[in-house]
Amino acid sequence: MHGLSKRFGDRVAFQDVSFDIGYGEVFGFLGPNGAGKTTMVRTLGTLLSPTSGSATVAGVPLVPENGMEIRRRIAVMPESSGLYLRLSVAENLECFAGLYEAPDPTDRIDRALRAVNLADRAHDVCGTLSKGLRQRVALARALLSDPEVLFLDEPTSGLDPAVARDVHELIAALGRRGVTIFLTTHRLEEAERLCDRVAILNTTLRTIGRPDELRERLFAKTLTVKTLVPLAEPGDVFAGLPAVDGWRQGDPATYVLAASDAAVAAPAVTRALVEAGADVLSISQSHHSLEDVYLELIDQDEQGSPG
Amino acid sequence: MSVSGRRVRAIFRKELREYRRTSSIVTAMVVFPLIFLIQPLVVTLILPASTSAQLSQQHLLLYMLAIPALVPAALAAYAVVGERQQGTLEPVLTTPIRRQEFLFGKALASLVPSVGISYVVYAFFLACVELFAQQAMASALLRGPDILAQLLFTPLIAGWSIWVGIAISARSNDPRVAQQLGLLASLPSVAVTSLIAFNGIHATLGLALSLAAALTVLDTLGWRISSATLDREWLISGERYR
Numbered sequence: 001m002h003g004l005s006k007r008f009g010d011r012v013a014f015q016d017v018s019f020d021i022g023y024g025e026v027f028g029f030l031g032p033n034g035a036g037k038t039t040m041v042r043t044l045g046t047l048l049s050p051t052s053g054s055a056t057v058a059g060v061p062l063v064p065e066n067g068m069e070i071r072r073r074i075a076v077m078p079e080s081s082g083l084y085l086r087l088s089v090a091e092n093l094e095c096f097a098g099l100y101e102a103p104d105p106t107d108r109i110d111r112a113l114r115a116v117n118l119a120d121r122a123h124d125v126c127g128t129l130s131k132g133l134r135q136r137v138a139l140a141r142a143l144l145s146d147p148e149v150l151f152l153d154e155p156t157s158g159l160d161p162a163v164a165r166d167v168h169e170l171i172a173a174l175g176r177r178g179v180t181i182f183l184t185t186h187r188l189e190e191a192e193r194l195c196d197r198v199a200i201l202n203t204t205l206r207t208i209g210r211p212d213e214l215r216e217r218l219f220a221k222t223l224t225v226k227t228l229v230p231l232a233e234p235g236d237v238f239a240g241l242p243a244v245d246g247w248r249q250g251d252p253a254t255y256v257l258a259a260s261d262a263a264v265a266a267p268a269v270t271r272a273l274v275e276a277g278a279d280v281l282s283i284s285q286s287h288h289s290l291e292d293v294y295l296e297l298i299d300q301d302e303q304g305s306p307g
Numbered sequence: 308m309s310v311s312g313r314r315v316r317a318i319f320r321k322e323l324r325e326y327r328r329t330s331s332i333v334t335a336m337v338v339f340p341l342i343f344l345i346q347p348l349v350v351t352l353i354l355p356a357s358t359s360a361q362l363s364q365q366h367l368l369l370y371m372l373a374i375p376a377l378v379p380a381a382l383a384a385y386a387v388v389g390e391r392q393q394g395t396l397e398p399v400l401t402t403p404i405r406r407q408e409f410l411f412g413k414a415l416a417s418l419v420p421s422v423g424i425s426y427v428v429y430a431f432f433l434a435c436v437e438l439f440a441q442q443a444m445a446s447a448l449l450r451g452p453d454i455l456a457q458l459l460f461t462p463l464i465a466g467w468s469i470w471v472g473i474a475i476s477a478r479s480n481d482p483r484v485a486q487q488l489g490l491l492a493s494l495p496s497v498a499v500t501s502l503i504a505f506n507g508i509h510a511t512l513g514l515a516l517s518l519a520a521a522l523t524v525l526d527t528l529g530w531r532i533s534s535a536t537l538d539r540e541w542l543i544s545g546e547r548y549r
Binding site for chain 1: 314317321328329397398399402403405539
């Protein structure tokens with residue numbers, strides 16, 4: 001997509017968003033509430049028309065006359081399962097198999113139900129199912145059309161950890177099958193675990209990349225050294241070591257070293273400490289999670305926003 | 308534009324399944340016909356044979372055309388706004404279904420049970436008249452042209468009520484308001500058929516053919532206009548900005 005924007009009157013849902021997603025990629029779309037994630041899914045799913053910019057979905061340009069062709073190639077699982085609660089699981093799927101004109105619908109429905117481990121619940125009325133099971137039925141519904149691109153809007157929202165893990169496994173399996181997945185989520189560990197790349201949206205696109213790339217881009221790599229007693233002359237110990245760009249003292253016996261390459265710096269630091277006769281308690285490489293990246297960017301936005 | 312029979316059938320079957328499992332819909336489908344059956348039945352069975360001459364000047368049977376006008380109105384008015392309220396509309400609109408197919412499936416699901424119920428009620432009424440009414444009364448009521456008009460106008464009037472109901476439903480935010488407006492919009496058809504039934508408007512073959520032609524055109528236009536005004540963006544976001 002290139003420069004895609006969506007406004008509702010004066011309210012900007014998202015603005016000037018550009019990125020590409022590769023075939024078979026599991027792409028995470030993160031952002032706080034109101035960042036425009038769901039509007040983005042609805043826009044790419046042809047439910048809403050973009051205000052400006054261009055996009056191609058499943059190889060088809062996103063223009064009104066291509067809406068039907070795009071919808072043939074994609075499936076969308078909205079945040080709310082949207083099932084017909086008076087109908088059984090099989091009846092819900094039968095309706096959607098008809099809407100997708102799926103060949104051999106009985107077989108498609110069986111396969112979709114097996115994929116979400118619900119083959120034995122086919123005749124249960126959806127209104128009697130738990131939220132987790134309804135989400136699984138909604139996922140089965142999205143699989144009926146064998147989509148090239150699958151949009152999942154907060155698929156594990158409100159699910160308990162065990163059910164969320166099952167959904168994660170399903171998404172991972174779909175990714176391995178080559179389905180391109182566009183996943184919006186609040187759960188950062190979910191994105192880190194499942195996604196090849198993530199984008200962080202807060203009305204505008206804040207960053208995009210592999211989770212490890214984002215960490216490296218946003219946070220300097222550091223080594224944290226802890227000694228039994230404070231070093232007498234830490235400047236002498238850490239000066240001139242390879243791949244160590246600087247250092248600062250944290251607690252009295254804790255030193256944080258900026259390292260351009262931790263694999264080179266750590267052995268050199270260890271040797272220098274031993275030569276200086278220091279009693280070393282630990283040398284550890286700091287690890288920043290995707291959550292740190294996310295919070296850092298959102299904090300930057302909040303500090304930058306007026307008021 | 309081609310219409311996919313399979314997609315229309317998918318919506319039609321889903322709707323019928325939902326009707327069957329919703330007691331309020333079943334109740335509404337039974338109550339309206341009963342109301343419009345009782346009055347002509349009482350008239351036929353209670354009035355003395357001497358009034359048959361007066362009845363033969365009227366078209367009492369056509370009074371029951373209120374059934375196909377009212378029964379589908381509430382169903383159709385719920386069709387789109389109801390799905391919207393339940394949150395089931397978004398998944399449907401992300402499938403390759405066309406607006407025309409979606410609405411045609413909905414309309415068909417309102418039409419078939421309404422027409423079916425109407426015909427059953429007519430058959431019941433005619434059977435009661437044949438079996439229990441005095442011969443003079445039966446002769447005054449059971450007239451070929453009236454029965455033919457009844458059969459012909461039932462789907463046409465139901466179709467008009469349905470398209471008006473669907474058009475209201477597609478632009479409403481509240482199912483109750485939509486259903487009330489839908490019923491209100493079907494009242495002119497009830498008024499016209501009642502006026503014809505009680506000779507307020509003199510029924511002629513020419514009038515019947517003109518009304519049938521007009522309703523056929525309106526039903527066709529109703530489908531096209533309702534489809535054209537179905538706006539995915541508004542239905543999903545409640546707003547319309549391009």
